[in-house]
Amino acid sequence: MEGFTPVLSTIGGALIGLAAIGLLFANGRIAGISGITAGILRPRKNDTQWRVLFVAGLLLGALLIRWVHPEAMAIRIDVSNAAVLLGGFLVGIGTRIGNGCTSGHGVCGVGRLAPRSLVASAVFFSLAVLTSWLIRHVAGGL
Amino acid sequence: MKHVAVFAAGLLFALGLGISGMTLPQKVIGFLDFAGDAWDPSLALVMVSSAGVYLLLHRRVLRRPTPLFDTQFHVPDRTDIDAPLVFGSALFGIGWGMVGFCPGPALTALVSGQTQVWSFFVAMIAGMYAEGTLNVSNRIVTGRGEAVDG
Structure with missing residues (x-):
């Protein structure tokens, strides 16, 4: 999976889009992973079961991928454990303050041409590119 | 049926992530790092393809009076x-x-x-x-x- 994978990435992207459309069609929800996960952490009445089911499906899908396409689980992270923890915390708190992540804003919101999601996506993509550049080319690692 | 549909959506979402290469941080960084040795445009295709499918199909879904298994759509309107x-x-x-x-x-x-x-x-x-x-x-x-x- 290293290097440019035009066919797999286009097919995979289409499946992500179809999954998000499927969720909208089935129960009218936005397939935003950060929002779905955060909703499980702070359960509200009649709003938890579908989230748990979606995440359960996601995890079973992940196991299937590990089985049929193990390259997708050959994960390499090039920063320190402290950076992993800080990065994870920023992703968690940032997606809650900004009400969404790559799926909710990036796929569903951009797909609906929603102004808030277009702005959010422009902001998080820009900051991700800038941060990655600062860490890997200016600081020489983190 | 509702449960099966929501579960299946989650499953399909994970298959898409795995097949597209997005479960690999090194591949995501390979895209974000424009100044890297070998820039990998894969993530751009994932975004265009996923948001493109949503763009093409969401209006047709939202034209329906309700989703299949709920009484209303829960789409943000802010x-x-x-x-x-x-x-x-x-x-x-x-x-x-x-x-x-x-x-x-x-x-x-x-x-x-x-x-x-x-x-x-x-x-x-x-x-x-x-x-x-x-x-x-x-x-x-x-x-x-x-x-x-x-």
């Missing part, structure tokens, strides 16, 4: 660009650019069993809890910690 949206997305972008994981791929990659993936996940959940407790977004808007919407 259009205001406020400070929490920009500030939160900036923090998210920084974390994403540091490690190469966003929430969907991080969740999916848990089955790899790798310690760093689990560390990232636990820290991400802690970050979500932190906002639930600190309510930064409302502090930014009102200058206090009170909920604007009640």
